[in-house]
Amino acid sequence: RLKPIENIQESLEVIAERVLLCRVDMYMHFPSGTLGSSIFAVLQALAMAMAGVVLARVGILDSATKKVLSNLSMKLMVPCLLFSSLLTCPQGGVFQDPALCPDFLETLQTAYVFLFLPFFWVGIGLLAGWVGSRLSGAVEMQGLLMSASAFGNSTGLPIVLISAISSAGLLPGTPQLLHRQLLSMLSVYQIAYPMLQWSLGKWLLGEQPVVDEENPRDAEKEEAESCWSAIQGLAAAIFTPPVVAILLATLLGIVPFARALAVDVGDFDNDAILGWGFNAIQEFGKAAVPINMLVLGAGLANVPQVSSIHWPSTLAVVLVKMVIYPGIAFGLVAGMLQSGMLAAIMPNSAESRSFVVVACLVTATPTANNLAVMAELCGGAKSKQALSAMIFLMYCLAPFSLTAWLSAIVTLSNGIL
DSSP, rough: OOOOOOHHHHHHHHHHHHHHHHHHTTTTOOOOOOHHHHHHHHHHHHHHHHHHHHHHHTTSHHHHHHHHHHHIIIIIIIIHHHHHHHOOOOOTTTTSSSGGSHHHHHHHHHHGGGGTTTHHHHHHHHHHHHHHHHHTTTTTGGHHHHHHHHOOOOOOHHHHHHHHHHHHHSSSSSHHHHHHHHHHHHHHHHHHHHIIIIIIIIIHOOOOOOOOOOOOHHHHHHHHHHHHHHHHHHHHHTOHHHHHHHHHHHHHHTSSSHHHHSSSSSSSOOOTHHHHHHHHHHHHHHTHHHHHHHHHHHHHSSSGGGGGGOOOHHHHHHHHIIIIHHHHHHHHHHHHHHTTTHHHHOOOHHHHHHHHHHEEEESOOOTTTHHHHHHHHOOHHHHHHHHHHHHHHHHHHHHHHHHHHHHHHHHHHOOOO
């Protein structure tokens, strides 16, 4: 039996309405706002790290493969990323706004503060770690706790978060130009920071030499050799591949003709005479972020034994590194902002916003992974085991603490008009 035509039309309208609702549901967006965007950025980094965890669990990323990827990242990908980020500019064609490609010296003048910031931040981190070792009663692990508190992940994770911040639109401005400005400040920070990590950090983790009173000449000879070894170690710490890449980019950048050979700063159509080589460097640099997160995830795949963890010292350093230390840094940066000191140093509001993000972000990350390797070389397997447990717990807390700090940092930064 056929239904009346009115019922058929009504049914079609109901079906169309439901299809439209399904279509709206298909295009649901992630919550917006500072908190939503911060969670989005941290989840992006976490998803990349989870890929490393899975690959390590199934045996693809074993210790040998992880070591190869770490060397590739440290000696090729990250140097290429830092080198290209300092020199590059958007290639949008002849009608592109020249302001999107500022002079290199102007960029460097805005980031000079980051040459001195590592000494200040590391000093605060060491003091916070010393207090944590005293309060936890782990005085015998004082050097380990101070190093773990002061030396955070300053390259891999910050680069990932900076990329997420730029692409998520957490700060006003062109994403590409914002990404370059944030990375240039982080690059300048990397000049002095590795020197402190590999010299002061190594000294804190290692044992002090014992002087032989019966054979003073031998002692003097050993002391001289030790001094020479220290000088060589300091030179190796300073001139790491990322630092060499930054220094080389700086030398090329301050000479406009040299930069123009690799980057088209004239009509912005990507046809500089050596642009093919620079483009290759940029492509290698793009691999730095995923490789770093794969290595990080693979390192977190091995869960430490609960019975082997010294809980008072571990919880103390996790609290200091993830909450207290970044809280002190955040308060100091906010004080600079409120007092007008930051505006006096960086009158440009966009530069001030970038300063707030990078300066606070480098203090909010977990302890650097290579510190565990340093602990094994200088303090033995026991030191590495203790530090690995601390780093593991930090990364377990990182999705929550980084989301909170990132939200607070972006809110403070966006308050700059």
